Amino acid sequence: xxxxxxxxxxxxxxxxxxxxxxxxxxxxxxxxxxxxxxxxxxxxxxxxxxxxxxxxxxxxxxxxxxxxxxxxxxxxxxxxxxxxxxxxxxxxxxxxxxxxxxxxxxxxxxxxxxxxxxxxxxxxxxxxxxxxxxxxxxxxxxxxxxxxxxxxxxxxxxxxxxxxxxxxxxxxxxxxxxxxxxxxxxxxxxxxxxxxxxxxxxxxxxxxxxxxxxxx
Numbered sequence: 001x002x003x004x005x006x007x008x009x010x011x012x013x014x015x016x017x018x019x020x021x022x023x024x025x026x027x028x029x030x031x032x033x034x035x036x037x038x039x040x041x042x043x044x045x046x047x048x049x050x051x052x053x054x055x056x057x058x059x060x061x062x063x064x065x066x067x068x069x070x071x072x073x074x075x076x077x078x079x080x081x082x083x084x085x086x087x088x089x090x091x092x093x094x095x096x097x098x099x100x101x102x103x104x105x106x107x108x109x110x111x112x113x114x115x116x117x118x119x120x121x122x123x124x125x126x127x128x129x130x131x132x133x134x135x136x137x138x139x140x141x142x143x144x145x146x147x148x149x150x151x152x153x154x155x156x157x158x159x160x161x162x163x164x165x166x167x168x169x170x171x172x173x174x175x176x177x178x179x180x181x182x183x184x185x186x187x188x189x190x191x192x193x194x195x196x197x198x199x200x201x202x203x204x205x206x207x208x209x210x211x212x213x214x215x216x
Contacts, residue, residue, distance in 0.1 A: 041108055164186045
């Protein structure tokens with residue numbers, strides 16, 4: 001039976017306040033760090049879902065005012081307790097809109113997208129900090145979506161699809177540049193897996209990949 005290294009699980013460096021550096025592998029290098037455009041995040045958080053929330057709230061408000069104006073509540077005092085419970089549930093779309101607004105605005109400071117020479121790390125969270133990793137070897141597709149506010153501020157959302165998970169890099173500046181680079185990295189790495197450089201002839205008519213894992 002092979003001997004287990006007693007220091008394998010030893011912690012060499014303390015936590016850096018939930019920083020990306022805490023989860024890097026040995027010799028893993030950070031190539032780029034990005035954050036979403038703050039203005040677009042705020043605008044999308046405010047206006048996305050607002051029409052439905054306002055319409056829903058207006059309908060319920062009219063109904064409540066009508067109930068009090070017609071004296072229905074005075075004739076049946078128990079209706080107050082019923083209305084509180086009913087509208088607390090019926091206003092669910094409004095509560096969801098408010099919750100999403102708070103999550104987007106308060107959670108912005110914790111959002112970070114980090115590209116290393118091995119993977120894409122997405123840092124997020126409202127109270128606690130969450131990390132999601134997508135290795136380049138698992139990428140199946142990289143797509144771009146540009147919405148109304150994205151066009152105005154020249155940003156875009158990059159959609160990542162991997163073997164077992166998906167992720168979105170929201171409101172990234174220079175999205176077309178990063179889309180192209182991520183597509184190339186995924187293609188280069190997969191090409192190198194199926195046809196390693198050591199096995200390639202001096203004249204290769206296949207993919208001319210150049211990925212070097214972040215090395216110059």
